[in-house]
Amino acid sequence: MSDSPVTRGFRGRKPAAQSDRIPPGQHLTHDFPVLSAGPTPVTSLAEWSFALEDDDGRLLAEWSWEAFNALPQTDIKTDIHCVTTWSKLDTHWRGVSFDTLLQAAGLPEAPGDYVMAECDGDYTTNVPVDDLIGGKAMIATHYEGEPLPSEHGGPARLLVPHLYFWKSAKWVRSLRFMQTDQPGFWEELGYHMYGDPWREQRYAGD
Amino acid sequence: MPATDGPAPLPRRLQWHIAEIADIIVETPRVKSLVLTLPDWSGHMAGQHVDVRLTAEDGYQAQRSYSIASAPEASQVALTVERIEEGEVSPYLTQDVRVGDRFEIRGPIGGYFVWTAAMDGPLFLIAGGSGIVPLMAMLRHRAAANGKTPATLLYSSRTYDDIIYRAELEGLAAQDKSLKVTHTLTRKQPSGWKGFARRIDREMLQDTGFPPDARPRIFICGPTPFVETAAGILFDFGHGRHLIKTERFGPTGG
Numbered sequence: 001m002s003d004s005p006v007t008r009g010f011r012g013r014k015p016a017a018q019s020d021r022i023p024p025g026q027h028l029t030h031d032f033p034v035l036s037a038g039p040t041p042v043t044s045l046a047e048w049s050f051a052l053e054d055d056d057g058r059l060l061a062e063w064s065w066e067a068f069n070a071l072p073q074t075d076i077k078t079d080i081h082c083v084t085t086w087s088k089l090d091t092h093w094r095g096v097s098f099d100t101l102l103q104a105a106g107l108p109e110a111p112g113d114y115v116m117a118e119c120d121g122d123y124t125t126n127v128p129v130d131d132l133i134g135g136k137a138m139i140a141t142h143y144e145g146e147p148l149p150s151e152h153g154g155p156a157r158l159l160v161p162h163l164y165f166w167k168s169a170k171w172v173r174s175l176r177f178m179q180t181d182q183p184g185f186w187e188e189l190g191y192h193m194y195g196d197p198w199r200e201q202r203y204a205g206d
Numbered sequence: 207m208p209a210t211d212g213p214a215p216l217p218r219r220l221q222w223h224i225a226e227i228a229d230i231i232v233e234t235p236r237v238k239s240l241v242l243t244l245p246d247w248s249g250h251m252a253g254q255h256v257d258v259r260l261t262a263e264d265g266y267q268a269q270r271s272y273s274i275a276s277a278p279e280a281s282q283v284a285l286t287v288e289r290i291e292e293g294e295v296s297p298y299l300t301q302d303v304r305v306g307d308r309f310e311i312r313g314p315i316g317g318y319f320v321w322t323a324a325m326d327g328p329l330f331l332i333a334g335g336s337g338i339v340p341l342m343a344m345l346r347h348r349a350a351a352n353g354k355t356p357a358t359l360l361y362s363s364r365t366y367d368d369i370i371y372r373a374e375l376e377g378l379a380a381q382d383k384s385l386k387v388t389h390t391l392t393r394k395q396p397s398g399w400k401g402f403a404r405r406i407d408r409e410m411l412q413d414t415g416f417p418p419d420a421r422p423r424i425f426i427c428g429p430t431p432f433v434e435t436a437a438g439i440l441f442d443f444g445h446g447r448h449l450i451k452t453e454r455f456g457p458t459g460g
Contacts, residue, residue: 004267005224007260007309009302012268013294025259025269027294034430034454037318038447039437084271085257121447151434189317202257203315205219 021079022087023197029086034151037185041120041150041171048155050139051174052105055112060177061105065155071096071104074138078161080168081197093159095140098132101175112177116184117158120171125184126193127160127167129177136162139172164195164202222259223247225311227303228282233370237336238300239275239286244311247283250274252347253320253340253425253453256285256313260295270295273339273427273453274314277346283311286370288336319425319453323351327423327449328416331359332406332436334428338370340453341427345385349378358386360414362406362432364393388414406432408439418444427453 022028045065052060063071074097081087102110110129117125131137140159141148148154153170160167166186187193192201200206229241255273276284289300321329321344329348331341338361348357363369369389379387390402390410402410416422424445426436433454440450 004222004259004261004310005308006263007298008304008307010260010262010268010298010309012260012262012266025267027268027270034434036452036454038452039441039450040434041447085269151430190315203220 021089023081024200025202026081026085026087026197029088031086032088032152033082033084033086035082035084035166036121036151036170037123038121043120043155043171043173045155049173050156052101052107053174053176055176055178057176060107060111061101063104068096068139068156069141072100074100074135076135076138076159076161078159080161080165082165083191083195083197083202087197091161092144093138093140094142094145095138095156095159097135097138099135101139102133110177112179114178114181115175116178116182117167117169117172118174118176119169120173123169123171123185125158125167125169126178126182126187127158127163128181128194131160131163136160162196164192164197166191167195220312220315222310222312224308225283226308227305230303230305231284233286234368236289236300236368237286237370239284240299240303241276241282241284242311244283248314250278250283250314251317251320251322252278252343254314254316254343255340256283256311256315258285258295258299259310259312260298261310268295271315273343275339275342275346277343277350279347279350286336286339286342319427319451321347321423321425323348323353323355325423326355327421328355329357330415330422330424331357332411332424332426332428333359333361334406334432334436335363335368336370337426337428337432337453337455339427341425342371342374344425345375345378348385349382354384356384356386356416358388358414358416360388360390360406360410362390362392362428365391366394366396366399386414406436411436411439411443415440415443418446421446421449424450425453426450428455430454 048065051062075094079089137160141156158169158172225242225244228243231239259269261267272285275286287299290296333341375387395403433452
């Protein structure tokens with residue numbers, strides 16, 4: 001960073017109080033911007049299901065909307081960080097934690113070291129299992145006390161808030177366990193395989 | 207996986223480059239284009255964006271993404287920036303910068319919302335406000351590459367004076383029968399205005415666009431509600447999901 005030239009006349013605005021919660025290269029927003037690559041998919045709740053699959057796509061467990069919502073619910077308050085450089089603090093989410101899903105599926109441990117999140121609209125993203133267990137991730141169905149709006153990924157999205165937000169896949173319908181790390185949609189297009197905002201892992205090679 | 211038309215993958219490591227402002231073009235009262243001198247630039251595809259990083263004297267840095275406005279064929283990279291009143295970066299880039307000022311840039315980024323003249327099928331571009339910028343790169347590329355596939359731009363602005371690239375768009379349409387440019391002005395129209403005068407809707411998209419059978423490649427860029435509306439209607443019309451590519455921005459691009 002020290003070799004960055006000074007931009008004449010630029011002073012910027014330091015978000016004083018919360019700066020230790022804003023990763024490098026990010027700025028605070030109070031809005032909730034939407035980023036998706038195509039039309040917002042609409043799946044009726046009657047047709048909606050959520051599945052865990054093994055590496056070959058075989059079903060390990062599947063829940064209807066009703067069954068999914070009958071699983072034990074978890075509430076979290078967390079900060080989120082989008083690779084397009086906005087961060088939002090103290091967002092509230094409700095859903096089913098990844099740990100609860102494993103338990104409900106009768107899996108003593110995850111059958112693979114990575115998952116591919118697969119979504120309506122064909123979006124995919126890869127996440128290591130270590131970043132999902134121990135309360136680190138959930139399938140979120142509620143945001144700020146309301147059902148998650150479709151443009152923000154409703155009825156359900158993956159939430160992995162400690163990674164850049166493209167990892168928190170909208171409209172998620174299954175998690176497929178993988179033995180090896182495979183790139184998802186944005187990762188194929190040059191975004192970072194892991195995406196840690198605190199290490200500013202935006203693009204491949206960062 | 208969605209069809210991605212196989213754009214080249216990004217290089218393994220995106221380096222920061224130092225850009226120097228070679229020219230500043232006033233596009234509208236709130237929008238300026240910055241023409242940049244960028245040694246060692248690797249080139250880009252129409253529709254891609256860059257990350258811009260500004261550094262204050264005390265070392266404080268701010269980083270934002272901006273779409274590239276220039277065609278890949280242009281000799282210099284141009285960004286077009288709209289001033290966001292509460293913004294941190296865009297007021298600087300639209301009010302304070304002078305020719306010769308320097309900042310850092312890296313990219314190009316994004317291999318999905320891209321169009322090349324080699325792609326088949328008609329091109330249907332739908333822009334809301336400064337969402338025109340990556341679409342303009344596509345139209346400039348199409349003109350530079352002498353592209354012949356039919357193309358239509360439907361462009362929604364608040365007022366006549368808010369239309370970015372107005373004269374250039376008129377010129378492009380005048381010299382190319384296969385390009386149609388249609389404006390809608392949502393807030394105020396000059397007297398004698400012949401274009402649309404309302405927000406985009408089904409009828410407007412039906413009247414200006416191509417039928418699904420023609421398999422147009424559709425690119426929509428603008429504020430979130432604009433993009434949600436346009437993409438939803440076109441999907442309902444029967445256009446393939448993977449032919450509708452969107453880029454949304456909130457009021458936070460500042």
